[in-house]
Amino acid sequence: MASIARQFRYGTDLTVRAVSALTGGVSGAASIWIFCLMILICADIVGRSLLNAPVQGVSEIVSNSIVAIVFLQAAHTLMSGRMTRTDILIGGLEEDRPFSAAVIRLVFHFAGIGVFAVIAQGTWPKLVDAWVENEFFGAQGVFTAPVWPIKACLFAGSLLTCLAFATQVLKDVKEIVNHGRAEPLTVRHTVIRSPRGWPYIIAFGALIAIGYAVLLTDLSRIEIGVAAIVFMLLLIFSGAHIAVVLIVLSFLGIWLIRDNPNVAIRSLALAADGAINRYxxxxxxxxxxxxxxxxxxxxxxxxxxxxxxxxxxxxxxxxxxxxxxxxxxxxxxxxxxxxxxxxxxxxxxxxxxxxxxxxxxxxxxxxxxxxxxxxxxxxxxxxxxxxxxxxxxxxxxxxxxxxxxxxxxxxxxxxxxxxxxxxxxxxxARPIRIxxxxxxxxxxxxxxxxxxxxxxxxxxxxxxxxxxxxxxxxxxxxxxxxxxxxxxxxxxxxxxxxxxxxxxxxxxxxxxxxxxxxxxxxxxxxxxxxxxxxxxxxxxxxxxxxxxxxxxxxxxxxxxxxxxxxxxxxxxxxxxxxxxxxxxxxxxxxxxxxxxxxxxxxxxxxxxxxxxxxxxxxxxxxxxxxxxxxxxxxxxxxxxxxxxxxxxxxxxx
Structure with missing residues (x-):
C-alpha cells in the first residue's frame, strides 16, 4: 500500500510538471500573439495617418484573436495560480488544515472541469460547421479570414484547461493521501495520522447538500435568482475560482428558469465565443x-x-x-x-x-x-x-x-x-535633502x-x-x-x-x-x-x-x-x-x-x-x-x- 501511494505521488508530480510545461508553451505562444496584435494596430495607425493606406481587417483580427488568446492562456493562468479567487477561507485552511482544504478544493476543481468541458462541447459543433461551410470573418473583396482556426483555439484551449483542472484534482488527491497515510510509530507499529479540519468539510458538505436540495425545489424565477446570488457569495468566500462560480450558478439558474439544459449549454457557448469578441x-x-x-x-x-x-x-x-x-x-x-x-x-x-x-x-x-x-x-x-x-x-x-x-x-x-x-x-526632525x-x-x-x-x-x-x-x-x-x-x-x-x-x-x-x-x-x-x-x-x-x-x-x-x-x-x-x-x-x-x-x-x-x-x-x-x-x-x-x-x-x- 505504501509503495502504491509513493508511485501515485511520483506519477502526480510528473504529470503536473508535464502539463505545466505544455500549458506554459501554449501560453507563451498566446503572449507573443498579443505582441503581434500591438504591432498590427500600430502599423494600421501609421498606414492610416501617414500613408493613407490603413491595414485592412484589423478590427476583425483583433476581435477574434482576443477570444483565442484568452482560452489559450486559461490553462496556464490556472496552473500559475493567477485565476481569480479569494483566499480568505481556503488560504487559512491551506496553512492550518491542509487536508480539509484539499477536500474542498477537489469540489471546486471538478466544477472547473465541468465548466470548460461544457464550453468545449458547445464549441465543437461550431468548429465543425465553420470547417465544413468554410465560414469567414471580414468583408468580401476587402479582407476575409477563416473562422475555424479561432474556433479550434477556443475548443483546444477549453480541453487544455480541463486537463489543467484535472492535474489540480490529482494534486488535491495527493494532499489527501499524504494527510491520511500510515506513519511509523516504532519499528513494528504504525499509527494512522488523523486528518484535521472535519468541521469545515462537514459545513461545506452541508452547503452543497442545501444547494442540491434547492435544485430539486420548484422555485419562482426571482427565488432562483436570489438563491444563485446567495450561493455565489458563499462559494466565492469559500475560495472557489470566481469565474467558475459565476458560470456554474448562471448555467444552473438559466437551466431552471427555462427548464431546458440545452438553452443553458447554448448560452454558455455563446458567452465563451461572443462575450469578448469585440475590438x-x-x-x-x-x-x-x-x-x-x-x-x-x-x-x-x-x-x-x-x-x-x-x-x-x-x-x-x-x-x-x-x-x-x-x-x-x-x-x-x-x-x-x-x-x-x-x-x-x-x-x-x-x-x-x-x-x-x-x-x-x-x-x-x-x-x-x-x-x-x-x-x-x-x-x-x-x-x-x-x-x-x-x-x-x-x-x-x-x-x-x-x-x-x-x-x-x-x-x-x-x-x-x-x-x-x-x-x-x-x-x-532631521532636515530633508534630495x-x-x-x-x-x-x-x-x-x-x-x-x-x-x-x-x-x-x-x-x-x-x-x-x-x-x-x-x-x-x-x-x-x-x-x-x-x-x-x-x-x-x-x-x-x-x-x-x-x-x-x-x-x-x-x-x-x-x-x-x-x-x-x-x-x-x-x-x-x-x-x-x-x-x-x-x-x-x-x-x-x-x-x-x-x-x-x-x-x-x-x-x-x-x-x-x-x-x-x-x-x-x-x-x-x-x-x-x-x-x-x-x-x-x-x-x-x-x-x-x-x-x-x-x-x-x-x-x-x-x-x-x-x-x-x-x-x-x-x-x-x-x-x-x-x-x-x-x-x-x-x-x-x-x-x-x-x-x-x-x-x-x-x-
Missing part, C-alpha cells in the same frame, strides 16, 4: 502590457525623484511627492497594483531614510496607489465601460476632475497631518512621461485614437522608452509578455462569466423587481446609491476590484438607469468605492502587494492597515462629495 476588448491586454513595460522602464522611480526634489521643503513633502508621482504614474498605466509595487520599492526607503514614520510611509504608498484605477487611462473604467455599454472615452473625461480632486485631498490631508499631528508623519537633481535633469526625466501621456490621453481625447489604438501606441512607446533607457532586457521582456497574458486572461475570463451571470439575472427579473421596490420605498437614486456603495466597500474587504464590479454591476446598472441615474457618474463613484476595498482588512489587496514588495520582515500587515486608515477616510469623503455632486463627474460631458 474594444483589445484594450485590456494592451494597457496591461503598457503598464508592465512602464514599470520596467523605471518611469515611476523618475517621477518620484523629481516630485520629491520639488516638494522637499514643504511639511510632509515626500508624502505629497508620493501622491504626485502616483498621479503621474497612474496617467500612463491605469493599474493600481503596479503603482503599489513600484512605490513600495522607491518611496518607502526614501521617506524612512529622511525621518518619516514608517507606518505613514507605507500608508501613503498604499493609499495613493489607488489613483491608478481612477485617473485615466484606468483599467477599471474600461471594464466598467464594457459592462455598462458606455463610452470609454467619456468615462476617461469624467474621471479627470474626480481624479484631481482625490489627489488634492490626499495632498492637503498629508500637509494637515504633518502640521497638526507631526508624530503621525515624522519620527525625527541631492543631485537640477531643473535640467528633472525635465529630462519628465520628458518620456509627458510623451506617453500625450500619446495615450491626447490621442484618446483628440479623437485620433480609439482606446484600443491608444493602448497599442502607448505600449509601443513604452517599449521604445525602456529600450532607450536600457532597462528592458530580453528576459524581462519575455516575463512582461507572459504576465500580460496571465493578467489579461484572468480579467477576460471574469468578463465572460459576468456576461453569463448578467443573462441569468435578466431572466430572473430581479433587477426589474428591485427597481420597483426602491421606487415604491421612496429612497430614490441617492438612497439606492448609498446602500450600493456600502455594499461595495464591505465586499471590497474580501474580493478584488474587478470581481466586485462583475458581480454587482449586472444587478445594479438596470436599477440606476430605472431610477434616472447617469451611468457615467455612477461609474466614477463605483470605481472609487471599489478602490476603498483595496485598503481595508482583511483582504486589502494593495496592502498585501506593499507587504510582499518591501524587504523589511518586521513590518506587519497591521502596520500597513493602520497607515492606510487616514486615506480610507479621505477616499470615503471624496466618494460622498461625488455622490451628492454628480456635476463634478460630468464637467467635460
Amino acid at each position: 474594444l476588448f483589445g484594450v485590456v491586454p494592451l494597457f496591461v502590457l503598457m503598464g508592465l513595460i512602464v514599470d520596467v522602464a523605471d518611469i515611476g522611480r523618475d517621477a518620484y525623484r523629481v516630485a520629491a526634489w520639488m516638494l522637499q521643503k514643504i511639511r510632509g513633502g515626500l508624502g505629497i511627492a508620493t501622491v504626485a508621482a502616483n498621479a503621474v504614474f497612474a496617467s500612463i498605466t491605469g493599474i493600481s497594483i503596479a503603482s503599489a509595487a513600484v512605490f513600495s520599492r522607491v518611496a518607502v526607503p526614501q521617506m524612512v531614510a529622511n525621518g518619516y514614520n514608517k507606518r505613514f510611509a507605507l500608508g501613503v504608498v498604499a493609499g495613493s496607489s489607488v489613483l491608478g484605477m481612477l485617473i485615466p487611462p484606468s483599467l477599471l473604467l474600461i471594464i466598467y465601460g464594457v459592462l455598462a455599454e458606455q463610452s470609454v472615452g467619456a468615462l476617461f473625461l469624467a474621471a479627470i476632475v474626480p481624479g484631481a480632486l482625490l489627489a488634492l485631498v490626499f495632498a492637503v490631508g498629508i500637509y494637515l497631518m504633518a502640521r497638526f499631528k507631526p508624530r503621525m508623519v515624522m519620527q525625527s 541631492e543631485g537633481e537640477t531643473w535640467k535633469t528633472a525635465l529630462l526625466k519628465l520628458l518620456p512621461i509627458a510623451t506617453l501621456v500625450v500619446i495615450v490621453l491626447g490621442g484618446i481625447y483628440s479623437g485620433f485614437f480609439t482606446p484600443t489604438e491608444a493602448g497599442a501606441a502607448g505600449a509601443a512607446a513604452a517599449i521604445a522608452v525602456a529600450l532607450a533607457k536600457r532597462t528592458l532586457t530580453l528576459a524581462r521582456f519575455w516575463r512582461v509578455l507572459v504576465d500580460t497574458g496571465l493578467v489579461s486572461s484572468a480579467i477576460l475570463l471574469l468578463i465572460i462569466a459576468a456576461s453569463m451571470y448578467s443573462r441569468m439575472l435578466t431572466l430572473s427579473t430581479i433587477p426589474q423587481e428591485v427597481t420597483v421596490l426602491f421606487a415604491d420605498a421612496g429612497l430614490g437614486l441617492f438612497g439606492f446609491t448609498l446602500i450600493y456603495l456600502a455594499l461595495v466597500i464591505v465586499m471590497g474587504m474580501i474580493l478584488d476590484s474587478t470581481s466586485i464590479m462583475l458581480i454587482l454591476l449586472p444587478l445594479s446598472l438596470p436599477i440606476v438607469a430605472g431610477l434616472g441615474g447617469d451611468l457615467i457618474w455612477f461609474g466614477i463613484v463605483t470605481v472609487i468605492a471599489v478602490e476603498i476595498g483595496l485598503l481595508t482588512p482583511p483582504f486589502g489587496l494593495t496592502v498585501y502587494v506593499v507587504k510582499a514588495t518591501i524587504a523589511d520582515r518586521n513590518t506587519t500587515l497591521g502596520d500597513i492597515f493602520i497607515g492606510t486608515f487616514p486615506f480610507v477616510v479621505m477616499m470615503s469623503l471624496v466618494t460622498l462629495i461625488l455622490t451628492f455632486a454628480p456635476s463634478l463627474s460630468l464637467v467635460f460631458e
